[in-house]
Amino acid sequence: MNNRLNSVSLFSGGMGIDLGLEDAGFSIRFAADNMSAAKETIAYNRPSLPLYGEDIRLLTGNEIRKMSGLGRDEIDLFVGGPPCQSFSTAGRRLSLEDKEKGSLVFEFARLLDETKPKAFIMENVKGLLSASVKWRELPYNNNGKVIDELHGSLFRDLCKVIQEIGYSIGFKEINAADYGVPQTRVRVFLVGYRDGRSVTFPEATHSRDPSIFTPSWNTVGQALEGLDFDDSYCVRFSERKAYYLKMIPEGGNWRDLPEELQRESMGKAYYAKGGRSGYWRRLSFDKPSPTILTEPNNASTSLCHPSENRPLSVRECARIQTFPDNWRFVGPGRDQYKLVGNAVPPLLARRLGCHIAQEITASSSINSTKKTGII
Secondary structure, three states, X not given: OOOOEEEEEEOOOOOHHHHHHHHOOEEEEEEEOOOHHHHHHHHHHOOOXXXXXXXXXXXXXHHHHHHHOOOOOOOOEEEEOOOOHHHXXXXXXXXXXXXXXXXXXXXXXXXXXXHOOOEEEEEEOHHHHOOOOOOOOOOOOOOOOOOOOXXXXXXXXXXHHHHHHOOOOEEEEEEHHHHOOOEEOEEEEEEEEOOXXXXXXXXXXXXXXXXXOOOEOOOHHHHHOOOOOOOOOOOOOOHHHHHHHOOOOOOOOHHHOOHHHHHHHHHHHHHOOOOOOOOOOEOOOOOOEEOOOOOOOOHHHOOEOOOOOOEOOHHHHHHHOOOOOOOOOOOOHHHHHHHHHOOOOHHHHHHHXXXXXXXXXXXXXXXXXXXXXXO
């Protein structure tokens, strides 16, 4: 008999959140993603896992139950991170006007309604909180801080839909470094329960400012320790990028170049007021990594190895994301970077999963006791 809680996953990608939930005691019963590399990666690592590989907008709750083998009220947790490009504060935040990606947060809500799990987790970028239901010609700064009547309207609509379905909902901006991940990755997590209970989040396990109760953030050096053999894909810097990065010390960035080279290498970006910390960035063994991205060889968001003149490899990125070494990423190298960079770090997912499992189990125990007439 399987006493583990059951979870189903949408927008599964590299399955970071699912691996963490497995460690927290959940049994992953269904995955869905239509990216070729994601499908290949899931099939390679979990060949027996039911996988839906078509357009999520064609998926139904009945199909999820059929493929997962789970009956009514047997889905404990529903998880997913709809594509976030439409809500990122970088670029044109098209929101719902991005027909391919912007509306997928509401597809998550639709399938939540059709499957009625006991709880859900949705993950996304911080820009989801301020995104509009429609794109408008406004001069967003680098932090997306333009405020008008549409500011946050998409998020408000999403919360309203989920509450009308019958779920409580809470959200929190979480820095993965606060939960032991060697990376200062900040994302928004939405959590809710069908029984209407108030949403809480697990206490942080690590801190920028350590104490006798809370250790310091973990570092890149700790993440890469023992990685003696790495045959994973590693993209290259162009000759121009490598020329400038060779001059950057460990833990440094563009500010460590002579002023004339700063202007020469950055062009118009040199005169910008913000958003430049990633230019010509070399990581430090003694600090957490910044957010692991999908393209570590970009000049403005470089993830240069601390001591070598190259970007981080796929496996090094996966280590910093806390993927286990036995989890293999499949497909073109650049797609492997996307799978790693878009994933929820498994260690963070485990912390969330343990907390939510306790909530679900406590709720089930109370309901069982009520039925027996004890209280």
